[in-house]
Amino acid sequence: MMELIKNKEYLVRIFDVNENGFGVGKIDDFIVFVDGAIYDETVLIKLVKVKKSFGYGKLLKIVRTSPVRTEPVCDVFKRCGGCCFQHIDYSAQLKLKSKFVKDALERIGGFRDIQVLNTIGMENPYNYRNKAQFPVGVFDGKLAFGFYQPRSHNIVNVSNCVIQNTVNEKIISVFKDFMTRFNIKPYDEKNHSGIVRHIVTRVGSVTGEVMVCVVINGKKLPHTDALVESLREISRISTIVINYNSVRTNAVLGSDISIIYGKGFIYDYIGEFKFEISPLSFFQVNSVQTCVLYQIALDFAGLRGDETVIDAYCGIGTISLFLSKKAKFVFGVEIVPQAVENAVKNARINNVSNIRFILGKSEEVIPVLCESQGVIPDVLVLDPPRKGCDIKLIEMILEVLPPKIVYVSCNPSTLARDLRLMSENYNISKVQPVDMFCFTGHVETVVLLTKYRK
Ligand SMILES: C[S@@+](CC[C@H](N)C(=O)[O-])C[C@H]1O[C@@H](n2cnc3c(N)ncnc32)[C@H](O)[C@@H]1O
Missing domain, CATH: 2.40.50.140 (Nucleic acid-binding proteins)
Structure with a gap:
């Protein structure tokens, strides 16, 4: 060489x-x-x-030049670390995403000749995000609200992000005026000083309700009355909360919240179901594609009405509710207390009674459900965070051997690792990627696993 x-x-x-x-x-x-x-x-x-x-x-x-090269629509593309595919034609991005899934299944999972379906994309792949997290700091000597540069914590000012909801521009503008007027310092990571760390927003795509969450270092944000007054001028703001995070950490949110305006949560719909969403609860960031994703999960589950389903990593009970309309009974398991509170309320709001939510780790709760309480799941839904399933949960699955598993994953690598662990007992029947994160390298995948007859 x-x-x-x-x-x-x-x-x-x-x-x-x-x-x-x-x-x-x-x-x-x-x-x-x-x-x-x-x-x-x-x-x-x-x-x-x-x-x-x-x-x-x-x-x-x-x-x-590649035939799939296209002009990025965003003026900070490559300076901002949010998107990495704006220079590639959208249909080519979708093909790449199916390939990422296939590559991971082959390389990490050891699966050969596996069929990965075409990634389901969006008709309009812009302004799709219902959640934004803007770090606040100083860049080039000026107050900066935006996103981190690739592989750094320098903040690039972004006022009109093409994948975010447009209401964020107005919210950021209010914060700029507020912090300048009252001389409120942004957080400085190096010295662990200053107050405002992040502005997190959530927008109900159907209800239009907007939640603003100000993440602060310390215990007090001064002049909140003035902030509330200015934010309320933006018509769709329905609640404003403060989140306290005084730890030297990359995690955006701390665990404590106080409400300074409104009810402390927003409502939104996915399909026919209405959901209450709190600042600390997980909610899929792309509402349009979430509906597509859940419908695939429901189709893969192939329910007839007499099944017991366990929805592991259930969040605020979104997939659980979708499944409940076709199943006999659904158990949802989730580790975040606020999310379980939301889930219980969500079942009530939607008049669903064939459902129970349990607070705890899936790897601890589900063995107790199956082994001590005699629950025999016909279908197990897995939708873990990026790190994938805990090994104890996989070991339990291999003992209980539910006939069908629907695995929803946001990380092809951990998906492939977990599928490999189950491959002696389960056949991969279908692999369907869905584009939930247009213009980024992320892809969501739904996999149907069916137990081998022995
Ligand atoms: C990718 S989200 C999926 C949530 C939900 N299925 C949805 O579609 O909105 C993963 C969820 O797992 C929860 N979680 C993380 N670790 C967990 C564990 N060990 N046991 C149970 N839930 C966990 C997170 O809080 C989060 O709500």
Whole structure:
């Protein structure tokens, strides 16, 4: 293999794109990742990092352009770390996402020749997010509200993000005026000083209700009356809360909340169901695609009306309620107390009685349900966070062996790892990716697992 020299320029043919938006090419047998390059392109790069078998190149010039390259609509694309695919045509993004899932299932799961269906995309992939988290800080000596730059905590000012709800522009503008007028300092990570850390917003896509959550360092946000007055001028604001997070951490939210205006939660609908959503509860960020996702989960579950279903990692009971209309009884298990409170209320609001929500870890609660309380699940739904299922839960599954498992995953790598652990007993019958996070490298996947007959 030829010797590669850092800071030297090379011409590279790109043959793939990874989840971070890096084109993948080769110089000889040496793999080079080039931020912003796309397959079917030939690019001139400067080699900026050289490892043993791979390196990173800085894109200098596109010599041959990929047919799927398109003009990014956002003016801070690449400076902001939010999106990584705005330079790629939307239908090509969807194909890439199916490929990411297939690659993970093959590479990590060890599954060969697995059929992954085409990723279901959105008709309009813009302004789809119902939740925004704006870090607040100082950048270039000025107050900054926006998103972190890629791989850093520098904040890029973003006032009109194309994947967020447009109401956020008005909210950010109110905070800029408020903090300037009363000289309220943004949080400084390095010195652990200042007050305002994040502005988190949630918008009900059907109800239009808006929740504003101000995350602060310390115990007091001064002049809240003035803040409430200004925010209320934005017509759709229905509740404003303060979240207290005084820990040196990357986690956005702390565990304590106080309500300074309204009821402390918003309502929204997914399909026919109405949901109460609190600041600390998980709620899927793309309401339009959530409806699609849950319908697939329901179809995969193939319920006839006499089944017992366990919905592990149930959040505020969204999938559980969808399943309840076709099942005999549904148990939902969730670790966050506020989410379980929401779930119980959500069942009541929707007049659903064939359902019970249990607070606790799935890996601890479900073994007790199945082994001590004699519950025999016909269908088990798994929708864990990015880290996937706890090994104790997988061990329990392999003992109880429910006939069907519907696995909903937001991380193809941990999905593949968990499926591999179950592969001796379960056949992967269907794999359906759904684009919940347009223009980013993330993809949601629903998998149907059916138990082998032995
Ligand atoms: C990806 S979300 C899915 C929530 C819900 N199914 C939905 O579609 O909105 C994962 C949920 O698992 C919860 N969670 C995390 N670890 C858990 C555990 N060990 N046991 C039970 N729930 C857990 C989180 O609080 C979160 O609500």
